[in-house]
Amino acid sequence: MAIFSNKKKYATLSVTSDSVNDKKNDNKVVLKESITNSLWIKCTKCNEIVYKKEIDANNKICPKCGFYFRMSAIERINLLVDDGTFTEHDENVLSKDTLDFYGYKEKLELSIENTKLNDAVISGIGFLNEIEISIAAMDFDFMGGSMGSVVGEKITRAIERGLEKNIPVVVVSSSGGARMQEGILSLMQMAKTSAALEKLRKQGLPFISIPVNPTTGGVTASFAMLGDVIMSEPDALIAFAGPRVIEQTIRQKLPDGFQKSEFLLEHGMLDIIVSRKEMKETLYKVLKNLLNV
């Protein structure tokens, strides 16, 4: 095939160890080293060569085998809110190296440069048909979606925006856990976001949590599992402790499908598993009915 003739080198991108769970992402995407020429991707699941544009046009789903590639935060938001209705908020909140932690400053700079994101979450207001929602979506590409002060702050503000405008809140989570480099401040974001959700609940407003692959650690043990309705996609890893930690602790092989969305559904921890294509419609139905509109 002509595509192989220039014999470019390939780099395998694996998840950076920024988050407490240090979970290796299943979606190891093989990218060409030279970004200018990334026309196509080899699917992780079926190994077929697929045009990137085809994947993008198909909601980041492999057109050959249906494998769900990871979506960026803005792609998630565009999937769920009506075109042209999203207004971003808090875009310029930036992380600070408070603990003077080994390598954090450099990692932040590199992450911002590589992802063109300011941190691991995008938040704002959008419309789902006639329903106005406060929405936040996490981005796993930015330091493994790890939650530090900025993620905690932006999610809390998204919840407080819901309170202020009396509208539902939707959060799409994707995370390797708490951001180690911010130490105890990262841990406190769990309490901070959960406290805001308590206020939202008292005000009678819906919180829809959408943990997607992978959601782990401190994010799972805070807002991700506090939705009035929790929905996810098929085959999504949603865990508190990472599979490797569990294996090391109990020295046993883990059951098939352990910690995947289907497993959570069976064990009573998830409300809905829905395909990516149907997620927006389902979200709309859930909100419409909770709000009785």
Add this chain to the structure above:
Amino acid sequence: MKFYLEFEQEIKSLETKLDELKLFSKEKEIDLNSEINKFEKQLETLMIDTYAKLTPWQRTQVARHPKRPYTLDYIKHMCSEFVELHGDRLFKDDHAIVGGIGKIDKQSFVIIGQQKGREVKENLYRNFGMPNPEGYRKALRLMKLAERFNLPILTLIDTNGAYPGIEAEERGQGEAIARNLMEMAGLNVPIISVIIGEGGSGGALGIGVADRVLMLENSWYSVISPEGCAAILFKDASKASVAAESLKTDAVSLKKMGIIDEIVKEPVGGAHRDYEVAANNVKKLILSICKELKQLKVDELKEKRYQKYRNYGVFTE
């Protein structure tokens, strides 16, 4: 057989000499009291000096001392009466968390804490103080009980973390902790948490959202254990001492950051050397803080609690 930490070698040799001296004096019926007194004074000075200069990692080791007082020890020394209450009313009684109602002086409290075991058999029974979801759900049930009867809540934190097991995940470990964080934020009664040993991340925070957080001076509290951090960062768990410094796991650093409100002094040479003094120090602080918090109206108490957590985080805009 006494257990000494690695930085206590000088203390160990002095204590050994002192014990030999006392034994010799008794056996030979010779009065060596002035010698013994001199040694005891020397020992005390040495202990004060050593313990004043401990690094965060060394304090972590004290926090993990096998003779350190645990939740039930504090309850025994602080409470004139205590009735343990069991179960989450859903599935099981988690022995890694102890909870109940009792009196500290004249004030009734609901008291909850992670409980470790003293030797292997007990540790297995207590799951090494690492709770499963049913532990957090028991804690929540008891906290709601406190709310119904307008009782202040005291939580004693001492865990290396929430248990990372298959059943724990099956039964929703993440959900159990998350629920507690949310519910504790909205409780109508004062909550005081004391980190008495190990503050292992979410497992600790799951009973640690409070109006005031106290910490014994030789404890640790962190988003990840020092050795866990070292393994990830340096691929070398033995670099834990560097990690502990970086993470700022010690009481002094955490007070500076506003994460904890008060540092509780330990008896000279660590809480394991005198349970009574350690418990008394905790008790005095708890009672004075409780008195202060009880004066606040419920709405004020809750809003202050919300703001406490709302303000955690450092960023630029």
